[in-house]
Amino acid sequence: MQLYLGFNLFGGMDYTYTIIDANATASLQLQAQLHEYPDFICSGTASNTTDGLNQILKFLPDLVIIKLHENANECFQMVNEMYQYLQKTPLLVGVSSTKSHAYTALKSGFFDYWLLPNNEFEIRKTILKLRKQVPQEAVPTTLCLKTYRDYHYIDTNEILYLKADNNATDFFMKDGTKISAFKTLKAFEATLPENFIRIHQSYILNIKYVSRINFGKSTCTLKNIENQLPFSKSYKERIDSLKTLLSKNAIDIIK
Numbered sequence: 001m002q003l004y005l006g007f008n009l010f011g012g013m014d015y016t017y018t019i020i021d022a023n024a025t026a027s028l029q030l031q032a033q034l035h036e037y038p039d040f041i042c043s044g045t046a047s048n049t050t051d052g053l054n055q056i057l058k059f060l061p062d063l064v065i066i067k068l069h070e071n072a073n074e075c076f077q078m079v080n081e082m083y084q085y086l087q088k089t090p091l092l093v094g095v096s097s098t099k100s101h102a103y104t105a106l107k108s109g110f111f112d113y114w115l116l117p118n119n120e121f122e123i124r125k126t127i128l129k130l131r132k133q134v135p136q137e138a139v140p141t142t143l144c145l146k147t148y149r150d151y152h153y154i155d156t157n158e159i160l161y162l163k164a165d166n167n168a169t170d171f172f173m174k175d176g177t178k179i180s181a182f183k184t185l186k187a188f189e190a191t192l193p194e195n196f197i198r199i200h201q202s203y204i205l206n207i208k209y210v211s212r213i214n215f216g217k218s219t220c221t222l223k224n225i226e227n228q229l230p231f232s233k234s235y236k237e238r239i240d241s242l243k244t245l246l247s248k249n250a251i252d253i254i255k
Contacts, residue, residue, distance in 0.1 A: 014039050014040065014041045014136075015039055015040050015041070015062040015063060015130065015131075015134075015136065016040075016041050016042075016043040016059065016060075016061040016062050016063070017034070017040060017041070017042055017043065017061050017062065017063040017064065017065060018042070018043055018044050018045065018046065018052065018055050018056060018059065018061040018063075018064050018065070018090075019031070019042065019044075019045045019046070019064075019065045019067075020045075020046045020047075020048075020049065020052035020064065020065070020066045020067060020075070021045070021046075021047070021065075021066075021067035021095075022047045022048065022067065022069075022071075023067070024045075024047065026067070027045050029118070030065065030095075030118060031045075033118060033120065033123055034123070037127055039131075039136075040063075040127065041245075041248075043055070043059040043061045044059055044061075049071070049074050049075055049077075049078040050078075052064075052066070052078060053078050053081060053082060056082055056086075056090065057082075057085055057086070060086070060088075060090070061090050062090055062091065062130075062134070063090055063091050063092075063093065063111075063130065064090045064091070064092050064093070065092075065093045065095060066079075066092065066093070066094055066095065067095045067096070068094045068095060068096040068101040068105070069096065069097075072096075072101045072104070075094075076104060076105075076108055079092065079108050079109075080108070089109075091111035091112075091130060091134070092105075092108070092109065092110040092111055093110065093111055093112045093113070093114060093126060094110050094112075094113045094114070095113075095114045095116060095118070096113070096114075096115065096116065097115070097116040098115075099113075099115065101113075111126070111130070112126045112129070114126070141155060141156050141157055141193070142154065142155060142156065143156055143159075143191070143192070145179070145181045147182070152179070154171065154173075154179065156192060156193055156196070156206075157208070158173050158174045158175070159171055159172070159173060159174070159196075159206050160172045160173065160174055160205070160206055160209050160222050160223075160224060160225060161203060161204060161205040161206060161209075161222060161229060162185060162188055162196075162203065162204040162205075163185075163202055163203055164184070164185040164201070164202040164203070165180070167182070167183075167184055168180055168181065168182050168183070168184075169181050169183055169184065169185050169187075169188055172225070174209075174224055176224075185198070185202070185203075185204060188204065189204060192204070195207050195208055197235075197238050197242065198235060198238070199220060199229065199230075199231035199232070199235045199238060199239060200229070200230055200231050200232045200235060201232065203229050203230070203231075205220060205222065205229055206222075207242055207245070207246075209222045209223045209224065210222060210223075210242065210246065211223045213239060213242065213243055213246075214228075215239075218230055218231055218232070218233075219231070220239070
């Protein structure tokens with residue numbers, strides 16, 4: 001399973017969701033219905049509760065959609081176990097062909113309950129209710145570099161990438177300029193918005209400017225610059241997730 005990148009290319013932050021359903025076809029159909037909402041991104045699917053709980057603990061999705069059938073009791077046990085490990089728990093939506101599990105789902109803290117077949121109107125109401133009750137925080141877009149009495153403000157949307165230079169970091173900007181800061185790359189990795197990902201010991205890039213990923217050469221190409229940035233094997237999982245995110249809004253054509 002891929003590492004999820006929680007950045008919405010249309011601006012702002014995404015809501016992530018995980019689907020737990022033994023029926024792979026039904027899971028794909030639900031993903032297709034949720035594709036209408038660009039701020040909702042699938043962080044993973046699972047066919048059983050064991051894998052489902054593992055993915056919840058690993059990727060910490062905002063929403064978990066659980067198919068409740070003959071294994072409903074097993075699903076509720078998984079939910080109880082989930083509460084033991086997480087300080088902030090995801091919202092839960094139960095899905096079933098009958099109302100027989102609705103009461104138990106309500107008592108177990110489920111956010112909503114859908115009756116099959118999945119209804120577009122019911123899904124939309126749940127999405128809107130979730131957005132209203134759990135608004136995503138605005139993403140800071142200005143970075144302040146402070147040196148003694150000097151305050152340098154940088155629009156993060158204008159940053160192409162960052163490069164380590166010993167114990168300093170160079171910012172390469174969209175307009176071709178370079179700004180240096182006397183902090184390590186690791187310090188900025190924890191500070192920048194989530195559209196910045198580390199791909200190498202020496203590089204962090206802004207995913208908004210990625211125009212090409214070459215897995216054969218292990219390089220990323222950015223808009224506005226000629227040179228390519230290398231990515232290392234230790235960060236390949238992030239590159240795989242980036243490819244998935246960028247491909248979501250692209251049309252595949254084999255050259």
